[in-house]
Amino acid sequence: MATIIIKVTEKCNSNCRYCDVVRKENTGKTMSLDIIRLLFQRTNEYLLDNPDETLDFLWHGGEPLLPGAAYYKHIIDFQKNYCPDTGNRISHSIQTNLTCFTEEFVSIFNAMGIKSVGTSYDPEPHMRGPGKNIDTLSYNKKFIRALKILDKYDIGWGMIYVVTGMSLKDPLGVFYFLTNFLLTGGVNFNPVLIYDEERKYLSVTPVQFVEFLGAIFPVWWENRNRYPDVEPFKSLVNNIIHGHRSLACVDSGSCTYHHINISPEGDTSQCGRSSDWKLLDYGNIRDSKISEILRHPERDQLEKRNRILMEGECAGCRFWEICHGGCPLDAWSKHRDFNHKSEWCYAKKGFIEKYFEPVTGSIFKP
Amino acid sequence: MAEHFLVCDYNPKILKRIRDRSVVFFLDSLSKLYDLESDARDHHIHIHCVIYETKKSLSDIIYKPEWSKFPIAIVSPSLGRLSSFLKMASVIKKLNIRFYFRTDYENCYRDIRILSSLGYYCAVIINGKTVNWEELTDLMTYALLNVVNHREILPFSYVTRYYHPQNRTDYGAVYFDDASRYIHLTGEGMLALSRKQMNSVNGILLELDKLDRITQEKAYKEYLYRWQEFFLEPTPCACCKGWRICLGKYADTIKDNPGCRDFFSEFLEAVDLHLKKRENTTKEEFIWQP
Numbered sequence: 001m002a003t004i005i006i007k008v009t010e011k012c013n014s015n016c017r018y019c020d021v022v023r024k025e026n027t028g029k030t031m032s033l034d035i036i037r038l039l040f041q042r043t044n045e046y047l048l049d050n051p052d053e054t055l056d057f058l059w060h061g062g063e064p065l066l067p068g069a070a071y072y073k074h075i076i077d078f079q080k081n082y083c084p085d086t087g088n089r090i091s092h093s094i095q096t097n098l099t100c101f102t103e104e105f106v107s108i109f110n111a112m113g114i115k116s117v118g119t120s121y122d123p124e125p126h127m128r129g130p131g132k133n134i135d136t137l138s139y140n141k142k143f144i145r146a147l148k149i150l151d152k153y154d155i156g157w158g159m160i161y162v163v164t165g166m167s168l169k170d171p172l173g174v175f176y177f178l179t180n181f182l183l184t185g186g187v188n189f190n191p192v193l194i195y196d197e198e199r200k201y202l203s204v205t206p207v208q209f210v211e212f213l214g215a216i217f218p219v220w221w222e223n224r225n226r227y228p229d230v231e232p233f234k235s236l237v238n239n240i241i242h243g244h245r246s247l248a249c250v251d252s253g254s255c256t257y258h259h260i261n262i263s264p265e266g267d268t269s270q271c272g273r274s275s276d277w278k279l280l281d282y283g284n285i286r287d288s289k290i291s292e293i294l295r296h297p298e299r300d301q302l303e304k305r306n307r308i309l310m311e312g313e314c315a316g317c318r319f320w321e322i323c324h325g326g327c328p329l330d331a332w333s334k335h336r337d338f339n340h341k342s343e344w345c346y347a348k349k350g351f352i353e354k355y356f357e358p359v360t361g362s363i364f365k366p
Numbered sequence: 367m368a369e370h371f372l373v374c375d376y377n378p379k380i381l382k383r384i385r386d387r388s389v390v391f392f393l394d395s396l397s398k399l400y401d402l403e404s405d406a407r408d409h410h411i412h413i414h415c416v417i418y419e420t421k422k423s424l425s426d427i428i429y430k431p432e433w434s435k436f437p438i439a440i441v442s443p444s445l446g447r448l449s450s451f452l453k454m455a456s457v458i459k460k461l462n463i464r465f466y467f468r469t470d471y472e473n474c475y476r477d478i479r480i481l482s483s484l485g486y487y488c489a490v491i492i493n494g495k496t497v498n499w500e501e502l503t504d505l506m507t508y509a510l511l512n513v514v515n516h517r518e519i520l521p522f523s524y525v526t527r528y529y530h531p532q533n534r535t536d537y538g539a540v541y542f543d544d545a546s547r548y549i550h551l552t553g554e555g556m557l558a559l560s561r562k563q564m565n566s567v568n569g570i571l572l573e574l575d576k577l578d579r580i581t582q583e584k585a586y587k588e589y590l591y592r593w594q595e596f597f598l599e600p601t602p603c604a605c606c607k608g609w610r611i612c613l614g615k616y617a618d619t620i621k622d623n624p625g626c627r628d629f630f631s632e633f634l635e636a637v638d639l640h641l642k643k644r645e646n647t648t649k650e651e652f653i654w655q656p
Contacts, residue, residue, distance in 0.1 A: 123600035140598045148591055173605040180609040181597045184532045223638075226531040 009062040029264040040082040046290035047086035065100040098146035116156035158186040171215035185229035206346040214355040253324025256302040374551035425450035437654030441466040445477035469497040482516040489520035494616035499625030510640040
């Protein structure tokens with residue numbers, strides 16, 4: 001299955017302190033319906049040519065609900081009209097801040113087969129919210145209002161929590177906040193990625209991220225029946241203890257030919273960051289078929305990276321199988337070159353060696 | 367959804383309006399039990415429980431064998447003289463009765479422990495202002511983990527009964543303060559979501575004859591989601607390990623009487639431990655349950 005990340009809009013109604021999208025130049029573009037129509041035409045063509053393939057559309061932004069319910073009704077119509085025999089091989093997911101979510105979207109989500117939404121939430125005041133002053137309270141009220149609607153219609157949700165410098169003083173407080181809010185866990189801890197000096201105070205180092213996770217992990221491990229869905233812990237247990245290989249894109253080493261990011265103007269790239277940084281340009285959807293984009297020669301450098309790392313920087317590393325040198329974009333952000341391991345290498349290796357293995361008593365063996 | 371229980375003062379004038387309902391009655395005298403019984407029969411009212419709050423010690427109450435027909439909750443400040451109480455044991459043992467003690471009285475922890483170990487059902491009413499959290503922790507540990515035989519103590523055993531590790535567990539029903547199960551009724555036939563709200567100007571929701579519509583009321587829906595308000599900001603309650611069984615009940619008193627955080631964290635651990643111990647065994651319930 002390939003994933004198509006559709007940056008519906010670069011507009012956002014929130015001014016999250018750690019977010020790059022709202023700080024981008026030329027921000028504010030929204031994908032035209034013509035491009036979306038074309039995307040479905042291209043999708044149909046691709047799926048007809050590849051009868052064993054499926055595609056996952058991840059609606060992303062900016063804030064993807066900002067274009068409104070009518071916009072998404074067109075999307076449903078496009079799928080019906082342009083993918084009459086292949087629509088059943090398209091799945092949809094969405095990453096939204098939920099603050100524009102209304103009951104009107106419920107039937108849209110149903111029609112798109114979206115049973116759970118990805119969102120994010122931060123307990124820290126003035127981290128997330130609209131306006132110059134980052135009005136967290138008004139944001140949170142809208143968020144909570146949306147949760148009531150999700151609950152009413154039995155739509156699930158999970159959240160990404162971005163670990164920043166502000167999170168470090170009370171990791172367990174953050175953990176309890178999030179798991180009290182969403183009782184099964186449903187939380188994914190990701191480190192903040194800051195690339196400018198102005199917001200350096202928000203950044204965390206790989207060592208700090210490990211210590212953040214390490215403060216939480218023993219509590220999670222002891223009570224994992226209480227909070228089962230906390231990442232990256234759950235995945236590590238599955239991969240290391242149960243031997244079930246299921247890796248996120250950054251660790252899989254196999255994102256090369258399976259990801260497409262489409263900007264509001266139809267430009268394609270590997271992912272959001274490569275698009276922002278004008279790297280890995282796979283052409284515009286107006287000019288290229290999906291099969292051409294997925295086989296674009298620019299991608300080959302990512303595939304070669306696997307071999308270079310395995311024989312070089314990562315040679316002999318016992319975690320290779322569950323890491324593959326991490327995300328190439330992380331490597332690029334530090335070295336301006338994909339052919340290095342991720343600067344977040346220690347975040348995985350250090351966490352497993354310092355906390356995961358001693359606490360669980362399970363040693364990862366490749 | 368199951369039909370709500372109504373909670374009200376015993377007032378003969380209102381009985382004809384609550385025909386066929388299950389009701390919790392507050393009585394100001396246990397001598398009124400007989401009137402209540404005949405009134406309830408006449409109006410097809412099911413008595414879920416009778417609550418009698420008194421300033422008397424339990425040992426100063428004269429218990430009657432005829433009360434055995436009624437599920438009774440007695441709220442009293444203390445046990446009183448144990449010897450006097452035990453003289454009535456043969457009668458009391460046959461009653462469907464639970465003794466409630468408020469943490470406003472410092473001996474409540476001791477009295478509950480004594481009564482529970484003698485085989486009487488007890489409950490502690492936790493007032494965040496007056497509770498001694500350490501004493502309560504001892505009592506909770508006794509209630510859930512002590513291997514010596516004793517009767518259940520609420521709300522501890524209530525939580526173990528309804529607890530699921532991935533859910534919130536609201537023990538408000540132990541005090542008939544849970545609008546998903548108990549709706550309160552004024553003497554004028556007006557409905558409220560709690561006894562506290564019943565006495566406040568904005569607390570009244572509807573007239574009694576609209577009871578069946580109450581779940582559609584905005585205030586009712588908001589009440590069920592009131593827990594979410596804790597997550598608008600990083601409040602101490604939202605960041606507390608024990609929140610999923612406390613639900614912020616002591617948010618107003620945490621500054622003046624801290625200790626709830628430690629108590630509910632211990633409580634949560636004890637519940638898990640208790641349930642592990644209790645696996646594969648089922649306990650029989652003998653008297654009325656809230």
